[in-house]
Amino acid sequence: MAEFKYRQLFSYYQQLISNGELLPGDKLPSVRVLSKRHDVSISTATKVLSELEKVALIHAKPKSGYFVNGESKFKAHSYGCDVIYKRDLHALPLAQSVQYSFNDESILPLSCTGPSTVLDNETLLNKLHRKVLTQRPYRLKQDNFEAGLPKLRSTLAQHLSCNDFSYDSENILITHGRSDALSLAITSLGLLQKRVAIEAPCSFFINANMAQLQIDTVAIPMQANYADEIALLDKVYQAEPFSAYVFNPNFNDPTGRLLHDQDKKALVAWAQARDVVLIEYDRGELYFSGVRPKSIMHFLTPQDKTPAISIGDFSDTISFSFSLGYMVCHQCIELCLFTKHITVEKPDMASQMMLNEMISSLEYRKLLTRLRKAMWQQYTETLFILQPLEGYVDIPTISGGPCLWLKLPHSKSSEALFKRLIKHNVAIAPGKMFLTNAEFDNYFRVTFALPWQPRMVQGLNILVQETLRFLES
Incomplete structure (x- = not known):
C-alpha cells in the first residue's frame, strides 16, 4: 500500500509540473506538510521528494525547501523554422520498411506504439461480448443511430467530463477509430481542397491520412517556447493562409510533449481570431497518474464560432482489434453528422454496446488504472535499461504516452541506426519517418508499451549495445 501511495503521489506532482500548474521556482510543500496533506507517512513523503529530485523536476535549497526546476529533464526542442510542404511529407521507402516491421514476427517492433498490448484484455472482451449478445445487437431496427448508440454517447460524455467542464453527448459522434474520425473531420469541414497545417513532428497516421486524401499540407515545426510556435503559425498563415491545424497536444506522438493549459488556451484564442479550424488528436487517457490532461474542448465557449474537433479512440487502451473511436464537435455537429x-458505414452495434457496458460498469476505469500502472512500471524499467546511453543520447522524462523520442548527436542519422538494428531483429522509428526534414534525422522513437516479456528486455539491451557501437563508429 505504501508503494502504491508513493507512486500515486509522485505521479501527481510530476503531472502538476508537466501541466504547468507548478511553475519553475514554485516551492513544494515540506515533508511534514506533504505527509499531512496527503495522509502518507513521513518516509513516503521524503521518498516522493527525493525521486522528483532524481529526475530533475525539483531541487533542494538548504534550509529553504524544494523548488520546481527552471528546466526539467524533459527537454523542449525546436525543430527549425522552415515549414515543410506536401511534397516532403513522407519518405515512402523508409516508412514502408518500418510499417512492414510491425507485422514481421521475427522483429521486435520498438518502432510501434501499442499501449493496449501491455495488458491482455481478451477474457474481458469475450465476457462483454457474450453479455451484449443477450441484448440482441443484430436485430432489425428502424432507428440506425447514425451518431452512435445514444447510451454510449451519454456514457462517454460522463467519462470525459471533469469537475470544471461537462461534455454534451449531443456533440459526440461514434466512429470506427481515429483514421475514420480524421477523414470524416476533413471531409465534413470542406478541407479536401484547402490547405491544412499540421504539427511537426506528428503521428505517422496523420501524415499517412493526409497523403492518402491528397491534402495540400504545410507542417509547422515545434518550438521549445510555445509562444514562438504560435508566432510561427501566424507567420505562415499570413504568408499562405490555411484553413485548419491538426495537432496532438497530449503526449504527442512521437515526441511525448504535453502542452500546458495556458498553451492550449493561447492556441484556441489564436485559431478563433484567425478563423482556423482546430483538429485535435487527444491521447489524454495515457497519462501515468494524477489528473487527466485537458482537451482543447475545455477552453472553447459558445461564443467561439470557428469549428473545432477532438478525436480519440480505444485501440490505445482496449485492443488493436477493438475498432471504435469518437469525435467531439464544436460548432460543426450537424455538418459532421450529415457527412x-x-x-461512412456505422460502427457495429455489438461493439458499441460492449464499450457502453465497459464504461458504465467501471470496468474501463479499472482497466485504465491497470494499464497506467503497467505503463509507468515499464517506462521506469526502460529508463533503467537505457542508462548506459546517458551522456551520449538525450533521453526525456515524460508523464504519459507510450513512447520515448531519443536524440542522437547531430552528425548521426537514425535511419542508419534503423538499418543497423534491423539486422538484429529490432526495429525503431527513425525521425525522418514522421517528416523528411533534416532537423528530425538524428531523432528516433522507441516504445516501452509492448508486452513486457524477456524478448522485450533483450531487444532494449540490443538497442543500447548497438547504439553505443554506432556512436563509436
Missing part, C-alpha cells in the same frame, strides 16, 4: 450519414 457521416452519407459517406
Whole structure:
C-alpha cells in the first residue's frame, strides 16, 4: 500500500509540473506538510521528494525547501523554422520498411506504439461480448443511430467530463477509430481542397491520412517556447493562409510533449481570431497518474464560432482489434453528422454496446488504472535499461504516452541506426519517418508499451549495445 501511495503521489506532482500548474521556482510543500496533506507517512513523503529530485523536476535549497526546476529533464526542442510542404511529407521507402516491421514476427517492433498490448484484455472482451449478445445487437431496427448508440454517447460524455467542464453527448459522434474520425473531420469541414497545417513532428497516421486524401499540407515545426510556435503559425498563415491545424497536444506522438493549459488556451484564442479550424488528436487517457490532461474542448465557449474537433479512440487502451473511436464537435455537429450519414458505414452495434457496458460498469476505469500502472512500471524499467546511453543520447522524462523520442548527436542519422538494428531483429522509428526534414534525422522513437516479456528486455539491451557501437563508429 505504501508503494502504491508513493507512486500515486509522485505521479501527481510530476503531472502538476508537466501541466504547468507548478511553475519553475514554485516551492513544494515540506515533508511534514506533504505527509499531512496527503495522509502518507513521513518516509513516503521524503521518498516522493527525493525521486522528483532524481529526475530533475525539483531541487533542494538548504534550509529553504524544494523548488520546481527552471528546466526539467524533459527537454523542449525546436525543430527549425522552415515549414515543410506536401511534397516532403513522407519518405515512402523508409516508412514502408518500418510499417512492414510491425507485422514481421521475427522483429521486435520498438518502432510501434501499442499501449493496449501491455495488458491482455481478451477474457474481458469475450465476457462483454457474450453479455451484449443477450441484448440482441443484430436485430432489425428502424432507428440506425447514425451518431452512435445514444447510451454510449451519454456514457462517454460522463467519462470525459471533469469537475470544471461537462461534455454534451449531443456533440459526440461514434466512429470506427481515429483514421475514420480524421477523414470524416476533413471531409465534413470542406478541407479536401484547402490547405491544412499540421504539427511537426506528428503521428505517422496523420501524415499517412493526409497523403492518402491528397491534402495540400504545410507542417509547422515545434518550438521549445510555445509562444514562438504560435508566432510561427501566424507567420505562415499570413504568408499562405490555411484553413485548419491538426495537432496532438497530449503526449504527442512521437515526441511525448504535453502542452500546458495556458498553451492550449493561447492556441484556441489564436485559431478563433484567425478563423482556423482546430483538429485535435487527444491521447489524454495515457497519462501515468494524477489528473487527466485537458482537451482543447475545455477552453472553447459558445461564443467561439470557428469549428473545432477532438478525436480519440480505444485501440490505445482496449485492443488493436477493438475498432471504435469518437469525435467531439464544436460548432460543426450537424455538418459532421450529415457527412457521416452519407459517406461512412456505422460502427457495429455489438461493439458499441460492449464499450457502453465497459464504461458504465467501471470496468474501463479499472482497466485504465491497470494499464497506467503497467505503463509507468515499464517506462521506469526502460529508463533503467537505457542508462548506459546517458551522456551520449538525450533521453526525456515524460508523464504519459507510450513512447520515448531519443536524440542522437547531430552528425548521426537514425535511419542508419534503423538499418543497423534491423539486422538484429529490432526495429525503431527513425525521425525522418514522421517528416523528411533534416532537423528530425538524428531523432528516433522507441516504445516501452509492448508486452513486457524477456524478448522485450533483450531487444532494449540490443538497442543500447548497438547504439553505443554506432556512436563509436
